[in-house]
Amino acid sequence: MNIVVLVKQVPDSGSERKLDPADNTVARATADNVINEMDEYAIEEALTVKEAQGGEVTVLTVGPATATDAIRKALSMGADKAVHVLDDAIHGSCAVQTSAVIAAALGQLEYDLVLCGAEATDAQLSVMPALLAERLGLPQLSGARKLTVENGMAKIERQTDGGYWEIEAPLPAIVSTWDTINEPRYPSFKGIMAAKKKPVQTLTLADLGIDRATVGLATATSKVVDFAGRPPKGEGVKVPDEGDGAEKLVGFLAAQKIV
């Protein structure tokens, strides 16, 4: 069972995140960058499948030079090797273009299963499995809270409002995972040391046979035209509960014509 896990480096969702006014793209160079948290669940799931069924786990990242930190994290958790697509011409790419780059890179790898997180916390699009499935003609099994791989089939429980759908497809397939699927392991000291020696292959657009003019800001299918900070909320009222907290609360709701 050879598995490719798609990993993205993102600005930490717990820190201040910004757009760069120079070209309205995510300010990645100055951000507190981390591995997309959702991807850790995909890595964990890949390692679990590999431990049960054998094979190799390859991490695939499309991202700037700083993304090597996210790759190291994935390797220290236990992935075997990594492919990093690194090319400044990719900067400013929309989701449609990024999916073309990932699809081309997958074309150079052998896999039975592609795993990824159900969303990246920076743009929160949740579309990469759908885009890749469409491009590669692969079955899409997105939003998994449970995954079973057996007899050449992948089955998932797709998390839905108030329940789940059981869905299945033959391998090779692409699966995305929510944070309900498992508990990602912490890299061990041994894992961190071993990660330093694991192979990381760097590919450029030329290596993938992609024309530079088809990706990046200039030809993106969508663009951010302007942005602004959300106007701050006016000062609210804060009252201590001196036995009358409920009354004050209900009084506020009444003043707002809610009760």
Added chain:
Amino acid sequence: MAEVLVLVELNPAAGGPRKTTLEALTAARALGEPSAVVIGAPGTAAGVKDALAEYGAAKVYVAESPEVEEYLVAPKAEVLAQLVAEKSPAAVVIPSSPEGKEIAGRLAIKTGSGFLTDVTEIAPDGTATQVAFAGATIVHSQVTVGTPIYTLRGNSVTPEPAPAAGAEETVQVQISEAAKATRVTDRVVEQKSSRPELTEASIVVSGGRGVASAENFSVIEGLADSLGAAVGASRAAVDSGFYPHSFQVGQTGKTVSPQLYIAVGISGAIQHRAGMQTSKIIVAVNKDPEAPIFELADFGVVGDLNTVVPAATQQISARRG
């Protein structure tokens, strides 16, 4: 006037279209004349067509087939792609559910277009508004290639009736072999709730770690029921097993934008704010006067939720009689 395709999201439990569909029809009117697209099992359109016409659908494309619901997402993207090719619409607007976003993405690849997800507003020139980074940044964006495809975030537009003809037109559904790759074998409902749907509710009452136990979530449910509200939970409450994951509000849970959001025993971490920051009125109950949730709150009570909330519930119920 230019035609704008609007994908209809159905409400299988209640029958009829979901409110998100009426919102999408309303938003689409900024761009042209909406045509609703109903994709579902035979007989689906009959139950929704009147509501679609009432909210501005000049046409209703009926794409019915016993097979479409058997497979995940791909058949719906195929039907829409076929309509885009035939009708050359000015844009496509889709309610922003997980399925809606995936359909939008696949449609973008099929039609060589760009797409924008979770937009909160669409201007007549096609410029969309998106909320980024936990609500901290408001972005205006545009599709620059092909037929613009938008997914509209729930509760960001108020549905407004605008009666139109709702003329039905049948669409032949042909599902390719590729679109049949992923089969849906079962749909399981685990929580049947009599409360409003979290993302559609006009009032949401959420509990956090401060609620302290699953049993004690009855305090949150009590307040919610007195207000006719939906119940939400923070991730800490979900991770602690107090409440099911499908009620999680925040970065990795649901995004809600109700008229009133009441946060009880929730500290207000940035990832929680991501899911509720655009609520119109925010109320917080927390025993820690320094809790960051108070920075957002229009009204806050510093106190123990176990005394404040049950008393408030009682008073509200009394008022409502």
